[in-house]
Amino acid sequence: MDWSREEAEAIVADYLQMLTLELAGQNYSKTVHRRKLQEKLQDRSDASIEFKHGNISAVMIDLGIPYIRGYKPRSNYQTLLATVVADQVRGKTTLDKVALAAVEQPALVPALTDFAKVKSDAPQKQNRAAEVSNPLLFNPIKRDYLEREAQNMSLGLAGEEFIVQFEHWRLIQLGQTRLADKVDHVSQSKGDGLGYDVLSFDGDGKERFIEVKTTTFGRDTPFFVARGELALSHGAKDQFHLYRLFEFRRAPRLFDLKGSLDRHCVLDPVTYRASFG
Numbered sequence: 001m002d003w004s005r006e007e008a009e010a011i012v013a014d015y016l017q018m019l020t021l022e023l024a025g026q027n028y029s030k031t032v033h034r035r036k037l038q039e040k041l042q043d044r045s046d047a048s049i050e051f052k053h054g055n056i057s058a059v060m061i062d063l064g065i066p067y068i069r070g071y072k073p074r075s076n077y078q079t080l081l082a083t084v085v086a087d088q089v090r091g092k093t094t095l096d097k098v099a100l101a102a103v104e105q106p107a108l109v110p111a112l113t114d115f116a117k118v119k120s121d122a123p124q125k126q127n128r129a130a131e132v133s134n135p136l137l138f139n140p141i142k143r144d145y146l147e148r149e150a151q152n153m154s155l156g157l158a159g160e161e162f163i164v165q166f167e168h169w170r171l172i173q174l175g176q177t178r179l180a181d182k183v184d185h186v187s188q189s190k191g192d193g194l195g196y197d198v199l200s201f202d203g204d205g206k207e208r209f210i211e212v213k214t215t216t217f218g219r220d221t222p223f224f225v226a227r228g229e230l231a232l233s234h235g236a237k238d239q240f241h242l243y244r245l246f247e248f249r250r251a252p253r254l255f256d257l258k259g260s261l262d263r264h265c266v267l268d269p270v271t272y273r274a275s276f277g
Helices: 005-023 030-038 046-062 079-090 093-104 145-150 153-173 227-235
Strands: 198-201 207-214 240-246 253-258
Touching: 005 030, 005 046, 005 079, 005 093, 030 046, 046 079, 093 145, 153 198, 153 207, 153 240, 207 227, 227 240
Parallel strands: 207 240
Antiparallel strands: 198 207, 240 253
């Protein structure tokens, strides 16, 4: 049974309150929030509420806003839900402030990381069902926070330095100390126009071109790809790796996308360059 507008407004308001607390670094109980929320809903089960939370997470991503940890994004949501989220987000000035602070906060390389626990499985590419129109297309939101985070140079540099350390550790684990000592942070030593950030090696000595994308948010958070990075993933697909670092400030995890990026991801054009020749 579809959710009514009143139910959608109630669960979205509660979700945004939890998200604001999370981004502000304050503790809250998902269980307590769910129990209070059920009083406003029409006998919705815990499973139904959790599924709808995942729908809201997907809407947040489409709006360029972080989602709540633990509520895995679930696409193909109701148009009504998208409209309610967009409407409520525009009125949340505190959410805007804490989200902006979260994505622009400087970052340092985490210390004493157990690299053996860092690797994670990558999300699976999923094609959305075609829709006549995107309900969020003409809903103006103040900022794209995920794009702001992608522009956080401190976070990006910290992520790259973390991967340099990780690659050094990985090669030593393979018994390749000589290769480990040759890992090069090329975005710093040679410049950032190569299409990758770290030069490393496979166990057989073949060069590995690693592009690093870092987020402090969850595994399913989208990332932004430059034209040169995409081209390199096609042209050097046997050597190109995109390392996606996530949950960076809490306990860094990463997954590895090897080869052509469009094999792993749905690539959406988010900007267009207008020229006259």
